[in-house]
Amino acid sequence: MSSDGLPTDYPQPMFAKKQDAIEQAVDSLMQHSQHLRIKKLLFSVCYGTWENESSVLNTVSVHSLVSVLLGRYSTLQQCRITLHKKANSLNRKKLYIAIADTILYYIRAVFVAQEAHKASMDQQAANLSASVQKRAKSDFYQPVIDTLSKASNLEVIRTFLGYLGQKPGQIADTASSDLLSLVQLAHRQSPTPLQLKQNLLEITRHQSSPAKAQLIARQILRAFRPLYALGATSVVTTPDSLTMLEQELADKCDTHQVRILLYSILYGPYANSPLQRQILQTKTLRDLLEETFDYCNSYSDFESKLTILAHCLETSDGINRALKVMLVSIYRYYTRDQHPIKA
Known part of the structure; x- marks a missing residue:
C-alpha cells in the first residue's frame, strides 16, 4: 500500500487507447478523498505557482491539468521526479509525497496504453515535451x-x-x-x-x-x-524580416489562429482554457515566432510539429487556412548554407 492507504500491489486494467486511460485516471483522481490536494499539486506542477483560492482552482479542470502533465513529460519516471520534487518543497512534505504517489498510481496506466501505441498521433503529440529553454x-x-x-x-x-x-x-x-x-x-x-x-x-x-x-x-x-x-539547417531571421513575416501572415490569415498554432508547438495543444488564454495574451506574434525559430532548427522539424499539433486542435476553417499559409510563408526562413566560413 501507498503511504495514504491506497492499495498499489494489483495490476491495473489494460486500455486499448491512451485517451481511455486518461479518462479513467481523471475520474479516479476526481473521486479520491484527497481530490482537492491532488488538484493543488497538479496545478503547482503545471503552472509553477501554489494556489489555495478555490476561485482560481475552479478555472481549470483536473482533466486539463493531467493533460498538461502528460503532454510535458513523456515517461512515468519524468512525472515521478517532477511531482516528488514539488512535494518535497512544500511544508507538508510527507502528505504531498503521498498525494504525488496517488497521482502516479492512477496515471501509470496511461503510459502502458501509450507504449502499446507508439505510432499513434497522441504519442507523437506527447513527445513534444520539455520547456523551450531546455529544448x-x-x-x-x-x-x-x-x-x-x-x-x-x-x-x-x-x-x-x-x-x-x-x-x-x-x-x-x-x-x-x-x-x-x-x-x-x-x-x-x-x-x-x-x-x-x-x-x-x-x-x-x-x-x-x-x-x-x-x-x-x-x-x-x-x-x-x-x-x-x-550542413545543419539554420533559421534566417532579422528584426526587419520578422516584421515582413508578421505582415504577410496578417494579410493572408487570422493571426490569432497563427498564434494558437505557434503556442501549441511550443507549449502543447491549445484547449482554450482560461489559463491558456491568459498565457497566450502575454505572448505577441513576434515572441512566438522567435521562440518557434529557436525551437525548430529545420523546416522539416517545424513542418512535422505544426502538422501533428494541428490534428490535436479543434478543426476549423481558420485553423486550416493559417496552417497552409504558415507552411508556405515560413519555408523561406530556413536555408542551407553550403559554403563553410574560412577564418
Missing part, C-alpha cells in the same frame, strides 16, 4: 559553446557577442546573459557567414585597439564555423 540547448549550438568556453578571454568575447546580438548602438546585458543566449542572439543577427564577417568588421572599426579586436573576431569566426559548415 534550445540543443546539439546545434553545443560546438560553439564548447569552443568559446575554453577561451582565456571569454569575458571580452561575451562583450563582442553582445554587440553582435543587438542593433547598432546597443549592447546586450552580457553580465546576466548566459553564453547560450548570447550565441543564439548573435547567430540570429548573422544567419550567414558573410553577415557574421561584416558585423564583426563593423565592431572592430570602433574598438580602441583594432589589432586586438581582429584577433577576437577571428576567434568568434572559428567558433561559429560549425553553424555554417556542418
Whole structure:
C-alpha cells in the first residue's frame, strides 16, 4: 500500500487507447478523498505557482491539468521526479509525497496504453515535451559553446557577442546573459557567414585597439564555423524580416489562429482554457515566432510539429487556412548554407 492507504500491489486494467486511460485516471483522481490536494499539486506542477483560492482552482479542470502533465513529460519516471520534487518543497512534505504517489498510481496506466501505441498521433503529440529553454540547448549550438568556453578571454568575447546580438548602438546585458543566449542572439543577427564577417568588421572599426579586436573576431569566426559548415539547417531571421513575416501572415490569415498554432508547438495543444488564454495574451506574434525559430532548427522539424499539433486542435476553417499559409510563408526562413566560413 501507498503511504495514504491506497492499495498499489494489483495490476491495473489494460486500455486499448491512451485517451481511455486518461479518462479513467481523471475520474479516479476526481473521486479520491484527497481530490482537492491532488488538484493543488497538479496545478503547482503545471503552472509553477501554489494556489489555495478555490476561485482560481475552479478555472481549470483536473482533466486539463493531467493533460498538461502528460503532454510535458513523456515517461512515468519524468512525472515521478517532477511531482516528488514539488512535494518535497512544500511544508507538508510527507502528505504531498503521498498525494504525488496517488497521482502516479492512477496515471501509470496511461503510459502502458501509450507504449502499446507508439505510432499513434497522441504519442507523437506527447513527445513534444520539455520547456523551450531546455529544448534550445540543443546539439546545434553545443560546438560553439564548447569552443568559446575554453577561451582565456571569454569575458571580452561575451562583450563582442553582445554587440553582435543587438542593433547598432546597443549592447546586450552580457553580465546576466548566459553564453547560450548570447550565441543564439548573435547567430540570429548573422544567419550567414558573410553577415557574421561584416558585423564583426563593423565592431572592430570602433574598438580602441583594432589589432586586438581582429584577433577576437577571428576567434568568434572559428567558433561559429560549425553553424555554417556542418550542413545543419539554420533559421534566417532579422528584426526587419520578422516584421515582413508578421505582415504577410496578417494579410493572408487570422493571426490569432497563427498564434494558437505557434503556442501549441511550443507549449502543447491549445484547449482554450482560461489559463491558456491568459498565457497566450502575454505572448505577441513576434515572441512566438522567435521562440518557434529557436525551437525548430529545420523546416522539416517545424513542418512535422505544426502538422501533428494541428490534428490535436479543434478543426476549423481558420485553423486550416493559417496552417497552409504558415507552411508556405515560413519555408523561406530556413536555408542551407553550403559554403563553410574560412577564418
